[in-house]
Amino acid sequence: MRLHRLKLRDFRGIGEREVCFADRGVTVVEGRNEAGKSSMIEALDVLLRFRDNSKSSAVRAIMPSGRDVGSEVEAEISCGEWYFTYSKRFNKQPSTTLAVHRPKPEQLSGRDAHDRVDEILDTTVDRVLFDALKLLQSGTDPALTDLSSAASLSRALDRAAGGGGLAGAEPDSVVPPDSVVSPDPIVSEDDNVLVDAVAGEYGRYYTLKQGKPTGELAAAASRAAVAGERYDRLRRGREVLDDDIERLREAVSRRGELQRAGELARADQERVELAWQAAQAVLSKAEDAARGVAHRQTALTLAERVMNERNDIRQRRAVLCTEAAELDEQCAQALEQARLAAVEASGLEGELSSAKEILVDLREKVGTARQALRRARLTAEVAELTDVLDKLAGFRAELDTVDGELATHTVDAEVASAAQALAHRIDVARGRLEAAAATLRVETLGDHPVTIDGEPVAADGAVDVDGAVDVDGAVDVVADADRVIEAAGVVRVTVRRGVDTQALAEELDRLQWSAQTLCDTHGLTDLSQAAARAAARTDLTHKRALICERRDGLLKWRTVAEIRDWRDVVRAELEGLPEAEAPAPDSIDDLVAAERAQADLVERAHTAAIRRASESSALTDRQTSLARRRERVGKQIDELDDRLAELVFALPDDEARAAVDRARDDLEEARAAQTQFAAQAAELDAAGIELRREQIARDIGHGDAELDAVGHLITELGTKLEMYRSEARLDEFDEAQVEWEDACAGLRRITRRAEAAKLLHETLTRTRLESRAKYADPFTRRLDQLGAIVFGESVRFDVDDDLNVVSRTVEGVTVPRDALSGGAKEQLGLISRLAVATLVDEADGVPVIIDDALGYSDPDRIAAMASVLTEAAHDAQVIVLTCSPHRYAGVRDAHVVTV
Template sequence: MKLCSIRLENLRRFTDPVEITGIGPGLNVLAAPNEQGKSTIFDALHALFFKDAKAWDKEIRGLVPHAGGDPRVEVEVDHEGARYRIAKQFFKTSGKGEVRIWREGTLLHQADAAEAWLKALIKPPKEDGPSGLLWVRQGVTSFEDARETLSARRDLLSSVAGEVEMVTGGQRMDAIRRQVREALDQLVTTRGARKGGALDLAERAVADLVQRRDQLSAQVQELRQLLDQRRALQAEQAALNDPEERAELQARLEAAEAAMEAANRHQEQLAQASHAVQLAETVLENHQRKIAELTARLEEASAAKAAVAETSEVAARAHVTFDAQEEKKRHLTEAATQARAGAKKARAALDAVLQAISVAQAEGLRRDLSDRLKQARAQADQIDSLAKAAACGPDEAVLRRIEAAREAHNLARRAQEATATAVTVHYQAGQEGGIHLDGAGVPDGKRLPLPGGGRLVVPGVAEIDIHPGQAGGAAALEQAQAALTQLLEQAGCTSVEEARTRHKARQEAQQQRQEAQTLLKVLAPDGIKALIDQLEALPQAPGAGAQDESTTPLPDRAEAEAAFRAAEQEAEAAENALEAIRSAAADSRLAMENASARADAAVQRLDRALAVIEGQEQAAEALQRLSEDLPALQQNLSQAKATETALRQAAPDPAQTRAILQRAQSAQDAARQRAQEVARDLAVLETRIATHASAAVEEELADTEGQLDRAQKRLAAVEFEVAVLRRLDAALERARSEAQEHYVGPVMAELRPLLRMLWPEAELSVDAGKVLPEELQRGGETAAFDSLSGGTQEQIALLVRLAFARLLARSGHPAPVILDDAIVYTDDARIEKIFDALTMQADELQILVFSCRQKAFRGLGGTQLTIRPVEAGSQ
């Protein structure tokens, strides 16, 4: 099959019908700028050949233009010597698509019959069709669709390499391997036995019988254990019911109870002796405390008398010192008052001098501030004026949009001129400039586009009117012109030059405004209002007559400051002396008050001591009597402690006696309780033994073991079958791998000449299983395909696709090769060799190359294609 023409309508940017005609049998090139619809053409062909007309999925919805409409694609093809026209239209309403096929002008198929004819003509990529190998979308640089096209590559090689059938069995071997794997799939999966398969059923049967055997074995073992437990419990019951054993336990308990009662009586006697010791200790402590208290009170009375005498003398001396310092403080206070009055008078004289100096200085500062205020107000007025000027004219963003619109207009105009009627004049020697176009001389050899027509004047010969055809791009030019005009009107300009001039004036006004704001900031950092406030705050000169004529003239500043410093120093000295005597007088007052307080406290201390002892002679007699009674009390305490010690040493250990009693009680209770438990356990065991004996578990265990042996034999047979199938599959795979070098031979035969055009002496190894490039050997080095640069991968992928296309053509099923910007990473030097490879393969193939690199692809040659509007009325 070969494409002859393509026609699109209502596809993305092509709302009006467009067509590509004159597609030749060999190399065809469509080079156009970006956004001109090349990828749209590629997607349209894909939709025509591989999408059902009734489809309305994401890919088809992506073809609908913004303005709406039902996408329509139409192509003409040559197939087996006949010309076919194929038309397919997709409708938004699901199930309403339309497809028709004409042969030599006669309707051949439509609807489902047409879809079936298309699938037979060129199978879709997902059904192993060759287009997945030969139709390369924009941006695809390698074999990203390798899985989808793997079967297509294998079928293609099987059909062109007849010796493969004899060496490996080819498709027959594939059928055998499918049968082997289908048999394996019925038995196992990648994770184990297939659920419901023979292996799974055999494994589950063995597992169930093993589980049942283990359960029965456990029951038999449990029955034997129950019998052993019954014998042990019967023997224990006989021992617990022995009369001699019971009598021995009772005698042990009675002896322990008697020992516990004797220990309790001894503890009561020990407690009484301990109480007597505590009473003797208390009496002795109280007697000793009375002796200590009476001794301390007598000592306190003697110390208080000595303190009264000492503090009274200190208080008298402190009172005399205080009176002397109070008199001195009175004299120093009068001197300080006179010194402060002199300092105040000197301060007033100095303030008068400084006021006169400040007034004189303020006049100069007032003149400076007045000048700055005048300049600041002038700058503020200029800033307001410049702000208005800076708001006029287009800003930077508006100017950029205008410039972009002008560039778009120029591009649209150049695009129209590129497709418009043009004239090129080649003069004979000496005739240059003899022909005129619209009054101007036509240069020699220069192409002059005439989108609006024109008149050529050949003096003395003829005048030639040139009428323009329907050149492409007129609508785009008008649209670009309208956009530019609209932007200029919005900016209030009549031309781009005016917009630039007004933009420049706006920028200059903004710059001048910034400079004026900077100067204003220098003149008035805190603002004009602050400058006015600073001016008004300056001191004013006194008015006429403010100073009395009889006033004494003011001294100079140095004399006034010296007089003030002297008066200040005199006042400070007087204040310091006064402050010192004040501090000394305060210390004297405090010392006098403290001495008086200590004297008063000493008297009160003596009064308290005398009041407590109620006479010093009676207290001495009481102290003597207490001291005489002390030895008897000490003797009484010693006797009580000796009695307590003797009882404590003879006392039995209460914890040990209590433990013996508890153990005797516990042993008797435990024997009674264990006898009850044994009787209860024997009753339970008898019931369980009877249950197991009636179930005949030992006979059932023997039967289950026989069934398990037979099930294990069946499982071994199925596992042997799985092992045989796996071994057979591996053997078939090894046999196929050993012959795959012959399998990829046709690809390498076609690929090697193309590869040597780019890299002499290079070798490319191909993965025979995937039939894809694996390693590139060049310059003595080997590199994996995935590690190569994007450009090198792109070039090898293109050469491999060309080799597949040549094999497909030689097998009798030629298909066009379509490349949509598929050579985007190739440098200028290597792209020339790629062009040579495309040209060499085009002698047997139809190749369509879409590219936005117009300049680079001029050297490719071939039939140059263009997208043209469909003339009204054409079919």
């Protein structure tokens, strides 16, 4: 399988993107974090796994946030003889399209397209291997998953372990997968024929992948199940028929019982009805007596009300006469008090007018004095603001000077730290180079001049060459580069730099170039000046902060423009004030005190005048109110006198009292009659007779309803039994029973054959799996070959029967895999996948997908892993997703895509 192109639109945070992958070799897809690199692999999985209308959470999660649009994925894939373009739209207006380009053109859509792609992938792609060769940022163990069901790898290891190819290669030789020789046909052909025959027989009864019943076994089981269902259905019908016969017998018996019970209930109803009519006659007389008592009670109440009304009128008239006398006395008192209050209010108004004239004169004097004081205060404020502006101008000049000096000091703490770290790295690199390179000692013995790289060596051993050291009249020179030692006219010795020191020298040159660049950028002669320059910048920064603090203390959250504008406002206000002589502070205080005292006096006089006038008005209003109230009381007395005269004229008091006595006697006679009839009704128990009458009526109704229901049931059951006899269901039941027993016998026969085939298939499969131990040898050799690039030529791996790495041995030291560091585990996981990819035949191969791996690897290991990727990519398609492109910069001939 090869992935040629992948196109996404509206997939999570990806608007639209199309990436083309190299058919062979390494494709590096680089981009920042959250650029959607991992989403591309997820999109491929969603495309191949889910239908376009799937409601899975994985499909709903790909919808872009905040937009109601469909997510589209399109891929161009080749596998086996097939080459096709496959696309889907999810979540919104779902659709699926498939365009097959080879071996013959096809265009499908919808469910047919999805099923067709599943069929192609099932026949040409090892999905277990496809999932195993992904190394994603899942945070889990990067070890290979179980590959026991990877058919393509099993075929490759079968051939490699069968005597050809890798089985006969030397342990340290590199044998590419396409050079594996086919196994001996005599040996493998018979085995394959037997395995295929057993698998074919097993496939007649079970599916090869999940072991579920199929073929003859599934058909026999289905036939037995269908026959069993038909037999059970007819058996349940027979049982229902028996139940209906029994129900019909019970219904006929129940109908007879209900008819007899109904006759007895109607006889009881006639007896109870006669007793109920007699009780109703007595109850009617008791009710008439009760109504007579109510009428006489009403008459007595009316007679008593006439007498009570006359007594109430006489009592109310006496109370109103007393109230009228009191109101006359209160009106006279209120009139006198109102006259006295009006006189006092007039005197207070005169005193208030004199006090106000004195207050106005005092306020004019205080205003003149305050205006003079305001002019003096504004003059002082203008002077203060002018002084602040002058100081701020000085601070501005000081800040400009400091800023100018800071512009020439570009070395801050961060640059100084970087310079210190770079100097340390240069010392370390120089020490490693000197430790790895040869050291030459040159000592002049005669008169012939000696030069090193063209520089003369003095008699005391001094020479101007980088890395030269004087030692007791001789000079030691480190061969970190090609060195030429020459005695003119006698000999020239050229010392070549060792191959193993080339990388160290290049590293030192790179660091020195970085140091020179940093010095040139910041105007330093060497890295040692960075600390002093940083300290000087710190002092200037501190000085600037102090100036800003003093300036802010003067500004007080204002700006210079605001201070200047406020000074202009104060100055304009000062110029608008008239010239006036400032009074003495003591005289102003005296005037203000006198003004306040006079204002208090005016306020008190005004309050007293208003209060006395209000009292006078209130007393006048009270006298008016009392007079009106006295008038209303007089009218009420006259009305009561008129009403009492009318009542006495209509019925004198003696006759009214006699009417009350007669009504009371009549009420006593009516109550005696009511008591007599109530006792007779209680002896009859009319309520019990009524309840018995209602209960008998309900029983008769329920019995008639149940009798009707039983009659309908008898008719319904009789009809059903007649239909069952006419349809010959008993013969159908016997036929279904025979068919079910025959199907069960056939199922038992086929089951015995299926279990025998299953036992043989499982035995061969188990034997085949047990022989997989020998498969680990080709995989181990390929793993050793690729691992030697990273861990050294002495590396060896111990692999178990499931192709899991158990331990790693380097230079005789064995470390269990679980004890390896995170970086080593990650490197080993990637090497294992590349080893599997290179072992599998190209026709069975799948892409190796690596998502931001090597995050725990050091620079040397990253460079070595680049060589491993380059080596493995000759026989596989490798897709790398990374946010750190420098990790894979060493991969040769890589196809780089930036997203």
